[in-house]
Amino acid sequence: MSKESSLKKFYGTREAYGETLVKLGRINRDIVVLDADLSGSTKTSMFAKEFPDRFFNMGVAEQNLIGTAAGLAASGKTVFVSTFAVFLTGRAWEQVRQSVSFPKQNVKLVSSHGGITVGPDGASHQSTEDISLMRTLANMKVVIPADAYEVKKVVEYAANFKGPIYIRCSRDKFPVLFDEDYVFELGKGKILRDGKDATIFACGIMVSASLEAASVLEQEGIDVRVVNMSSLKPIDEDLIIRSADDTGAIITAEEHSIIGGLGSAVAEILGENRPTPMIRVGIKDRFGMSGSSEDLLREYGLTATNLVNSAKKVLEKKGERVKA
Amino acid sequence: MVTDKVILELGKKAKLMRINILKMLTKAGSGHTGGSLSAVELLVSLYFYKMRHNPADPKWEERDKFVLSKGHAAPAFYSVLALSGYFPIEELMNLRKLGSILRGHPFSAVTPGVEVSTGSLGQGLSMAGGMAIAGKLDKKNTRVYAILGDGECQEGQIWESAMSCAHYKLDNLCVLIDRNGFQIDGPIMKIMEVEPFAQKWKAFGWEVFEVDGHNLREITDALDSAEKVRGRPSVIIAETIKGKGVSFIENENRFHGTTPTKEELEKALKEIGADE
Numbered sequence A: 001m002s003k004e005s006s007l008k009k010f011y012g013t014r015e016a017y018g019e020t021l022v023k024l025g026r027i028n029r030d031i032v033v034l035d036a037d038l039s040g041s042t043k044t045s046m047f048a049k050e051f052p053d054r055f056f057n058m059g060v061a062e063q064n065l066i067g068t069a070a071g072l073a074a075s076g077k078t079v080f081v082s083t084f085a086v087f088l089t090g091r092a093w094e095q096v097r098q099s100v101s102f103p104k105q106n107v108k109l110v111s112s113h114g115g116i117t118v119g120p121d122g123a124s125h126q127s128t129e130d131i132s133l134m135r136t137l138a139n140m141k142v143v144i145p146a147d148a149y150e151v152k153k154v155v156e157y158a159a160n161f162k163g164p165i166y167i168r169c170s171r172d173k174f175p176v177l178f179d180e181d182y183v184f185e186l187g188k189g190k191i192l193r194d195g196k197d198a199t200i201f202a203c204g205i206m207v208s209a210s211l212e213a214a215s216v217l218e219q220e221g222i223d224v225r226v227v228n229m230s231s232l233k234p235i236d237e238d239l240i241i242r243s244a245d246d247t248g249a250i251i252t253a254e255e256h257s258i259i260g261g262l263g264s265a266v267a268e269i270l271g272e273n274r275p276t277p278m279i280r281v282g283i284k285d286r287f288g289m290s291g292s293s294e295d296l297l298r299e300y301g302l303t304a305t306n307l308v309n310s311a312k313k314v315l316e317k318k319g320e321r322v323k324a
Numbered sequence B: 001m002v003t004d005k006v007i008l009e010l011g012k013k014a015k016l017m018r019i020n021i022l023k024m025l026t027k028a029g030s031g032h033t034g035g036s037l038s039a040v041e042l043l044v045s046l047y048f049y050k051m052r053h054n055p056a057d058p059k060w061e062e063r064d065k066f067v068l069s070k071g072h073a074a075p076a077f078y079s080v081l082a083l084s085g086y087f088p089i090e091e092l093m094n095l096r097k098l099g100s101i102l103r104g105h106p107f108s109a110v111t112p113g114v115e116v117s118t119g120s121l122g123q124g125l126s127m128a129g130g131m132a133i134a135g136k137l138d139k140k141n142t143r144v145y146a147i148l149g150d151g152e153c154q155e156g157q158i159w160e161s162a163m164s165c166a167h168y169k170l171d172n173l174c175v176l177i178d179r180n181g182f183q184i185d186g187p188i189m190k191i192m193e194v195e196p197f198a199q200k201w202k203a204f205g206w207e208v209f210e211v212d213g214h215n216l217r218e219i220t221d222a223l224d225s226a227e228k229v230r231g232r233p234s235v236i237i238a239e240t241i242k243g244k245g246v247s248f249i250e251n252e253n254r255f256h257g258t259t260p261t262k263e264e265l266e267k268a269l270k271e272i273g274a275d276e
């Protein structure tokens, strides 16, 4: 671990979710929370403890979990529903489609254990397709917060907004990037560090890795813009196009398959508006596997080091294009 | 009728299994302790008594097949596979490490003796049903076994499969349920009751056996009886203790998904009599 990273503060995204739920539960009596035998992991247990009457553990039954949530929402409740990302978005996908997103029910899908940093449990419990699965559903909003403070703001936003939204939290604690004053805006990317040579669009844990990569690149005279693209849907089209114009080279960084996730979302916008040299950093058409989070991030190239190399590669592509 | 000598031998295997499970989990530092220890006698009875299988030739055409539907009990599964000779015992110490053949949950592509991949609960019974249908199509004399968790039986897919296995009269299929009374968030009866359990299976058209899931004689007898049932699948509901074999792990649900510390391992091994 570098000296810099050992000084970092860490704060769990799922802990932030649990705390925020309790806070919201005190203000809004219409909030109900459902889980599927993972409340200790997703941290909905915190809400269950304070509001046992408004918490429903559905057991190991994700499809019924989603259907019940939809029924509660159809009856006027603001429903938060949680389990591991792979089960929430995968096991119950068609229930989410038919019962939640199609009728635009007021259901908030908040997962824990997104991505591969689930670690040693392995591929069955890792979620490398959740963005893709949720992004493709009409009416569904998708947000992957970059740190625990952003989680708090996104969850508050979700409680006050009517309609379905998917929010991904993680097992591992994330480095702290923001504070209580952070302002979340759905559909907006946030430039965390400006630069002129290339732009990294990142979400989730990859935002802090991108900032790390940017400082390394800076020492080598490469000036990179880093954008927190936590709002994957709606996505900030203007900022994507503007960054293509400003920097002429794009990198995307996500703890997710490069098929269907952030990289795809950005490529879709660029392809239609500003074809631009681009590299997608993410999981390359593979399943996850068992291992420590650190080993896995390295194995799948989800590191600052790989982002540095990718930035150099995309700059080469950009150079070739300028020459040609 | 199984001889006392056979039961005694199976008991020794069960003890070895527990020792290996505890050691590998402590080494891995993560994994499911309680639900592995509760399934030991079920696995021992299958692999060292009932099933026809060939560790030297895991793909032997005439083998009986096994599905660990509650995939998180992988440590128990790997331990019985290693003791059977599918791979060296030493491999157990690589559990959950990057690149190991022993993943956190069973993955058929990398582990000899693992027929299908599980870990997402509720899916194993359907696959076992498919394998049993294939056995019938191919006019094989082989059988299919599956171990399910009681919490796992909250999944709707279990009951979809329960219906189809009975509909297709899969008498070559025998399910064992590790009825330890717990799931992750607490006791089953508090989180999501599954009782009346035996009646449910009966109502779905299954032959039901109820046994003490740590009594090797009762389990082996039930396995023998199940083999004689014609025209419907069998289920053996095995009353078990989560964490069986170690006093401070038994019914202590924090050990659902956590592992013993080094000190706890020492204590546990002493209790089991690992040196004897």
Ligand SMILES: Cc1ncc(C[n+]2csc(CCOP(=O)(O)OP(=O)(O)O)c2C)c(N)n1
Pocket (backbone or CB within 6 Å): A036, A037, A038, A060, A062, A087, A091, B032, B034, B035, B036, B038, B070, B072, B119, B120, B121, B122, B148, B149, B150, B151, B152, B153, B178, B180, B182, B183, B184, B242, B256
């Ligand atoms: C589809 C799915 N949902 C949730 C989980 C997480 N999970 C792992 S074990 C478990 C509890 C299972 O209880 P049970 O089947 O009784 O297992 P045991 O108590 O015997 O370990 C849960 C919810 C999972 N593996 N798969």
